[in-house]
Amino acid sequence: MLLCALVVLVLAGCQKYDFGMLKLVIEDMGGDAKMAVNGNVSYWAEGDKVRINGNLVTINPPSESGNTATTAIEVESADAYYGVYPSSIYSNNSGASYTLNLPATYTYATTTRQNHTYQNLQTPMVGYTTNSNMQFKHVTAAIGVQVVNYYGFTVMVDSIIVSSNLYKLCGETTVTIGNDITVSAADATVDSTKRVKMKFDGGATLSILAGDSATVQVPVLPVGSSNKFTVDVYLHKVDQVAVAAHFSKEQASAHSMERRMMGYARTTFGGLFTVNSSLKVIISQGNLQYQASTGTWRFATEQYTSILDAAGNNVFDDSRSTQSAWIDLFGWGTSGYDHGNTYYMPYDYLVGSPSTAYGYGPKSGSNVTRNLMYDNNGDWGKNAISNGGNMTSVWHTLTKGQIDTLLTRRSASTIGGTTNARYVKAVVNNIQGLIIFPDNYVHPTGMTVPGFINTATKGGWGSNTYNLNKWVKMEAAGAVFLPVTGRGSSSSIITTSYGNYWSATQDPSSSVYNAYCLRFYESGLSVSEGAGRHYGHAVRLVKYAQ
Secondary structure, eight states, rough: EEEEEEOOOOOOOOOSSSSSSSEEEOTTTOOOOOOOSSSOOOOOOOOEEEEETTTTOOOOOOOEETTTTEEEEEEEOOOOOEEEGGGGGGGETTTTEEEEEEOOOOEEEEEETTTTTEEEOOOOEEEESSSEEEEEEEESEEEEEEEEEEEEEEEEEEEEEEESSBOSSSSEEEEEOSSSSOOOBBBBGGGGGGGEEOOOGGGGGGGEEEEEEEEEEEEEEOOOSSSSEEEEEEEEEHHHHHHOEEEEEEESSOOOOOEEEOOOOOSSSOOOEEEEOOOEEEOOOSSSEEETTEEEEEEEESOOOTTTTTOOOTSSSSGGOOOOSSEEEEBBBBSSSOOSSOOOOOGGTTSSSTTTGGGGOOOOOGGGGGGBTTTTTTTTSSSOOTTTTSTOOOOOOOOOOHHIIIIISSSOBBBBBBBOEEEEEEETTTTTEEEEEEEEOOOOOOSOOOOOOOSSSSGGOOOOGOHHHHHHHHHHHEEEEEEEEOEEEESSSOOOEEEEEEEEEEEEESSEEEEEEEEEETTEEEEEEEEEETTTBBBBOEOOOO
16 A cells, blocks of 8 residues: 655745844744745655654655655555654654654754755654545744844854743653644753754854855744743854854743744854953843843843833832842842842842841851852852843853953954054943943944043043944944943932943952942943942843853
8 A cells, every 4th residue: 555645845934134133933833844944845855764653664756746745655554544754753652642752953954956955854743644645744843043144254053052941842752643633742850851952063064155044943842831932043253253142032822833033133243352361251132131020031132221210120119029020230149049148139139228238248257258259159140041041050240350351451453543442431322331342343344433442531421422223333343332220229220320230259358248340430430349239230241252
């Protein structure tokens, strides 16, 4: 008896934007599709292996017509046929209930057929029929990641990692096959089952020329409601360490995924900053934010975003521990990890006053020398940042010495005749703040050279003013912007034009309840300012370059 297998492809079209970004799309799992890229023709490849009723079968050379490919295979006669593709994911079955083991890592490769280029993935599918025609359907959904290159050099993608907040994306799963296919959303008991990686290496490396784009599909298990995805795309140009861009999107549908754009961001290159003789860092895409009601950490989506005195920075009662508003001012060491002090939760930043501020850190004896966020337990980077990789201990808070190197001691590029150009005060998109230039920076062609570079006490904000279009070009060249932040006190938000950013180093010398911070304002800048640890200051985290 001959059994025919038919697959039909469904794929979203490509779309480009005006500046370098990454676009994320969740593909509909309801389509009876095998993955492909930049084309709409599906196929069976000769030599593919499937399991039919548990038996291994090799696919014959397929015939192609229009947007489908059909192949015929010989199987043992039965009242019903159950199929699994690829055969490697099959574990066992009990009637129509199959146990499949879905991989945590897929290797990217492409194939060209019918003048279309495909992502040659063996994406998990199952089929069922009581007659001679079997149509395979996806066990997995797909997250489509489109990389659009708007730079004047070729970029290379190293890996794409999709992470789930709650549910399993890989590993052993049970699928019920029949006229309808049922895949239950399973809770993840270990972190490793919540991540799926698309790997690029060797001959499978994805290079994208300037002005070109590529779309990559990442298969994941469909998940339940109240879940959040994080998609991390790691890419680089040949002479640089990889620079990561991160995206996240709430996923509210019960057991399926709808086709939608997840979000976008500009991807910067050249943004490496020396902070000591042996360490370079990547600075996060925005200031740290926290939502108490969900316990969620995230980075601001834009570098110039600061909440200032908007809710919930301006909430000053016990409801802070359950509020849904986001905050971005924190007491020193308030990571949420208990390091032996009275106040360590993120919403504690306005509790107390100088007379009770000892609860924010060791106040006497040998404990005072433990000055790096209490052996890192107070470092906000110990948390999983939802749009920063969603994994613990990836990000870090700079020490006082590292901030000093960043702004006053490192070697950097020459800009407009100024050697070792490290920073400048500026207004970006109508926001006052501090621009920090990476080690290797080329100021965009046609733009006015910044004035008063590396000048702490002169120049002022208005000496360098950049609208959003101009800032996009500087950001693409690797520049970082720290906006003014204000400061949280015990009863109000001080919204003067100050930027206050915590370091990881406490200050035991003059006031035992102080810690060091970066403070800048129109006529001054200090990298060793002492501030009471109970005050609310901003946090900008870094990632160590690999």
